[in-house]
Amino acid sequence: MLRTPLVIVNFKAYAEATGRRAVELARVLSSASRGTGVCVAVAPQAPDLREVAGVGLPVLAQHVDPLTPGAHTGWILPEALREAGAVGSLVNHSEHPLRPEEIGRCVERLREVGLVSVVCAGDPDLCRRVASFRPDFVAVEPPELIGTGRAVSKVRPEVVSEAVRLVKGVDPSVGVLCGAGISTGEDVRKALELGAEGVLLASSVVKARDWRAAAEDVIRGARRP
Numbered sequence: 001m002l003r004t005p006l007v008i009v010n011f012k013a014y015a016e017a018t019g020r021r022a023v024e025l026a027r028v029l030s031s032a033s034r035g036t037g038v039c040v041a042v043a044p045q046a047p048d049l050r051e052v053a054g055v056g057l058p059v060l061a062q063h064v065d066p067l068t069p070g071a072h073t074g075w076i077l078p079e080a081l082r083e084a085g086a087v088g089s090l091v092n093h094s095e096h097p098l099r100p101e102e103i104g105r106c107v108e109r110l111r112e113v114g115l116v117s118v119v120c121a122g123d124p125d126l127c128r129r130v131a132s133f134r135p136d137f138v139a140v141e142p143p144e145l146i147g148t149g150r151a152v153s154k155v156r157p158e159v160v161s162e163a164v165r166l167v168k169g170v171d172p173s174v175g176v177l178c179g180a181g182i183s184t185g186e187d188v189r190k191a192l193e194l195g196a197e198g199v200l201l202a203s204s205v206v207k208a209r210d211w212r213a214a215a216e217d218v219i220r221g222a223r224r225p
């Protein structure tokens, strides 16, 4: 479903990656990643999931609710994500935070329906705590660097290495990603050198004037020599 090295591109609610443009961006990323050995996954908005999944890249939801099927209105059911072709979901993104018990329940429900969980956390200590839920991945993302173009791997390298150390101390099988400000291939390479198995990024690709060039650059940084 998801392999490493992994690059997840979160489309957020950016107009540049909504509806038809979400599908176009996924096509660009699919073609840029072909033959590179790098797994590129995308996280479009919920209404775009099914069509983007048709492009062939692994697709994650940006959010899921810890529900079982039944009388709930306006929520996102894990089973519905699977039916739409998603392979998993982000959980607890800093732009959609959850309470600790909800995070645990989301991870459990995703596992029950055979979907991957990528739990976001703002600092290494929170990474350690959410690792105890045994998600597939934990992504450390200091919120103050998100969208700034200042890469966590460059300006706060200790956050990445500490998150790796703490998460692996809880469970070595939980993958560790990092994100916030990751913009270039060099930022990605640095993240992998610090022990991350991939990155979670958004604005540097979604808002780039040339999607293809931006995608090729970050993918290059994730390639094994």
Ligand code: G3P
Pocket (backbone or CB within 6 Å): 010, 093, 141, 145, 146, 147, 148, 149, 179, 180, 181, 182, 200, 201, 202, 203, 204
């Ligand atoms: O989910 C990815 C994210 O929050 C980082 O955003 O724009 O700093 O790459 P950005």
